[in-house]
Amino acid sequence: MDEKTLKENLQVQLDELETLEAMFYNPGEIKIEDPLTLLEIKEYVDGNSVDVPLCLDYAINLVIDGAKFELCVSLSHEYPYIEPELFVRNNQLNRDQHISLNKKIGEFVSDLPKGEPCIFTTISWLQDNASEYVELDSDETTSHTNDKDEELVRYWIYSHHIYSKTKRKAIIDLANQMKITGFVMPGKPGIICVEGVSSDVVEWWQSIKSMNWKKIFCKTTESNKEELKAQNFIKFHGFIEKVFDNHGPKYNHMDMGEFYKYLEEHELGYIFKDIFGVEAKTT
Structure with a gap:
């Protein structure tokens, strides 16, 4: 333009x-x-x-x-x-x-x-x-319950960027409303982790991806079927926006080292390579 x-x-x-x-x-x-x-x-x-x-x-x-x-x-x-x-x-x-x-x-x-x-x-x-x-x-509205027998899933979502306060509010509000846990990391790139009952996560994702995005997609998914103990699958309490030290010309690029530490704190450090295609720098 x-x-x-x-x-x-x-x-x-x-x-x-x-x-x-x-x-x-x-x-x-x-x-x-x-x-x-x-x-x-x-x-x-x-x-x-x-x-x-x-x-x-x-x-x-x-x-x-x-x-x-x-x-x-x-x-x-x-x-x-x-x-x-x-x-x-x-x-x-x-x-x-x-x-x-x-x-x-x-x-x-x-x-x-x-x-x-x-x-x-x-x-x-x-x-x-x-x-x-x-x-x-x-x-007349659909009600979902966290049935212990229903599959638990975790979606890792990658966006070209997440700046809009409107989108950030929608992501958080809808997740909290649906009792989905995880986090959103705004900036460039934008990363979202959502976890919970499969039907709820799918419904949340369908609603969020219908908004106008330059580029957004689900990078990888996990489920409790891959875990020996389902009760250990959920890694977060509630859903929050997580902002790390940022840099770049508009201070919109998050510190990937801090992001990796955050993943490690929640026993999810292994996912860094799946999201970005490279190993995290730990030094």
């Missing part, structure tokens, strides 16, 4: 955000994830900086029929010509309702014309339709 196009796209994003801030002006209704990034975008668009800024992330808090919703928004530099990354959260929704709502909102945005801002249109759709998902009969 040339500089002129990038500046035009960023100006559209700033104009749209300004319109939204005029509509949702009460404290806490709009939250900019990183105010410094917003400032850098403005400086770049105005020609006061030559450094390409990071992408814009913000969240809009809505009350719809008495229920609180948070719409997390992440805009790539190509927006509005490609779809925004969106994720809706609501504590009243169970995981199936959550997945269904986010899938539907993704389909809605995909059908909108490209090249035009669409966040307000998406908010309007959410205001018109969100209550249907809150009111879903819980008996």
Whole structure:
């Protein structure tokens, strides 16, 4: 993308955000994830900086029929010509309702014309339709239990990068909601480890990989069938974001030595070569 196009796209994003801030002006209704990034975008668009800024992330808090919703928004530099990354959260929704709502909102945005801002249109759709998902009969949704006889699996997922706060929230929130354990390491590359009951992990993976990614794939899988004792298979308690000392021009490359130590602490050091194709440097 040339500089002129990038500046035009960023100006559209700033104009749209300004319109939204005029509509949702009460404290806490709009939250900019990183105010410094917003400032850098403005400086770049105005020609006061030559450094390409990071992408814009913000969240809009809505009350719809008495229920609180948070719409997390992440805009790539190509927006509005490609779809925004969106994720809706609501504590009243169970995981199936959550997945269904986010899938539907993704389909809605995909059908909108490209090249035009669409966040307000998406908010309007959410205001018109969100209550249907809150009111879903819980008996109609699928419930998975951690049956000790069901296979346990661990997925190792590799992404070209994981920067977006929207995606990072979605990864963590959905994992916690589904009682999946593991971690996500953001940056470049991005690594995700998820472990739990096979049906839950598969459902989580299907939901996450349906988001817009430059490159993401499951590098390798493990199961408790390969373990002598299934109770020793699960290595993590809960699901967290794990950030190591970073470096690089944008401080987005994680320290692989620290990452390897972290794996070793959880008896998973052997997987480093499977993920990266090289042995870890231990010195």
